[in-house]
Amino acid sequence: MMLFKPTLFTTLALYLLAITLTLTLIPTLVQAHTGLSNPCGRYQEAAGCPAPPPGQVVDVDINSPIGTNLRINQPLCKTSIPYPFSSRTIYKAGDTIQTAYSIGSAHGGGHCQWALSYDGEKTWVVIKTMIRTCLQVTPGTETNYRIPVLLPKDLPSGNVTFMWLWYNAIGDRELYSNCADIRVEGSDGGSVKGLAPLIANYGSGYPAFVNEFPNATDPDGSELFDTRPAVTIQVKGSGATVSGTSSGTAPVPTGSNQPSFGSRIASGSPLSLSIAFAASFYLFH
Numbered sequence: 001m002m003l004f005k006p007t008l009f010t011t012l013a014l015y016l017l018a019i020t021l022t023l024t025l026i027p028t029l030v031q032a033h034t035g036l037s038n039p040c041g042r043y044q045e046a047a048g049c050p051a052p053p054p055g056q057v058v059d060v061d062i063n064s065p066i067g068t069n070l071r072i073n074q075p076l077c078k079t080s081i082p083y084p085f086s087s088r089t090i091y092k093a094g095d096t097i098q099t100a101y102s103i104g105s106a107h108g109g110g111h112c113q114w115a116l117s118y119d120g121e122k123t124w125v126v127i128k129t130m131i132r133t134c135l136q137v138t139p140g141t142e143t144n145y146r147i148p149v150l151l152p153k154d155l156p157s158g159n160v161t162f163m164w165l166w167y168n169a170i171g172d173r174e175l176y177s178n179c180a181d182i183r184v185e186g187s188d189g190g191s192v193k194g195l196a197p198l199i200a201n202y203g204s205g206y207p208a209f210v211n212e213f214p215n216a217t218d219p220d221g222s223e224l225f226d227t228r229p230a231v232t233i234q235v236k237g238s239g240a241t242v243s244g245t246s247s248g249t250a251p252v253p254t255g256s257n258q259p260s261f262g263s264r265i266a267s268g269s270p271l272s273l274s275i276a277f278a279a280s281f282y283l284f285h
């Protein structure tokens with residue numbers, strides 16, 4: 001009987017095999033899942049999206065979930081550092097944003113929420129909810145898929161974070177969140193009333209859990225959306241003192257205090273980051 005003894009040759013061959021596998025897997029992994037591409041999710045590489053702010057890099061993992069099976073991968077928005085103000089898309093209150101998505105895998109669609117923050121991502125108010133039908137896209141039509149999101153016509157002016165949240169129907173229990181930095185032109189001060197977003201599938205701090213719902217008759221956790229508390233955002237007008245409003249000044253990048261990685265890592269080469277992303281995805285997905 002011959003026993004296997006690692007030689008220099010077999011060791012090298014194994015290394016080469018590992019490298020080949022990694023390089024083959026990276027494009028597949030990056031294209032999987034789904035991210036917000038219009039308006040540009042932070043550091044999204046989609047056509048027409050601005051370069052990341054100084055010190056930040058393109059998020060090659062823009063499509064990946066921020067929560068998986070109760071584990072927190074990244075904070076809400078993935079990163080709390082907004083795009084520079086010069087690159088914000090301006091919308092008027094009452095406009096409809098034709099939101100678009102970089103769809104790698106749509107996981108059978110699911111529930112989506114779109115929310116706005118005027119205070120640097122401390123307070124959110126939901127402006128649209130879709131139960132089950134979000135991202136139920138016909139294969140082959142992904143690039144043309146749009147979801148219209150109406151900005152209420154009485155929105156106050158301000159620099160606004162526009163967040164998309166998604167609970168996928170099929171697969172690992174995931175929470176997706178991408179944020180776009182926009183400018184809203186509306187009334188001079190005012191309030192936005194609505195519901196706070198449902199945050200689920202996102203660690204022990206959020207007890208809500210949306211189970212998998214591949215079939216039409218499966219329980220889908222939609223009743224959880226009825227538990228969202230009411231929230232009112234007050235935005236001061238231009239004549240008021242600046243406190244509590246993001247108008248004219250950069251929102252303080254507070255965001256979440258959850259540990260984050262990925263797009264907030266400013267150093268390191270894109271390739272090594274890609275490999276790190278791919279490796280972490282491959283290990284944990």
Ligand SMILES: [Cu+2]
Nearest residue numbers: 032033034105
């Ligand atoms: Cu996915």
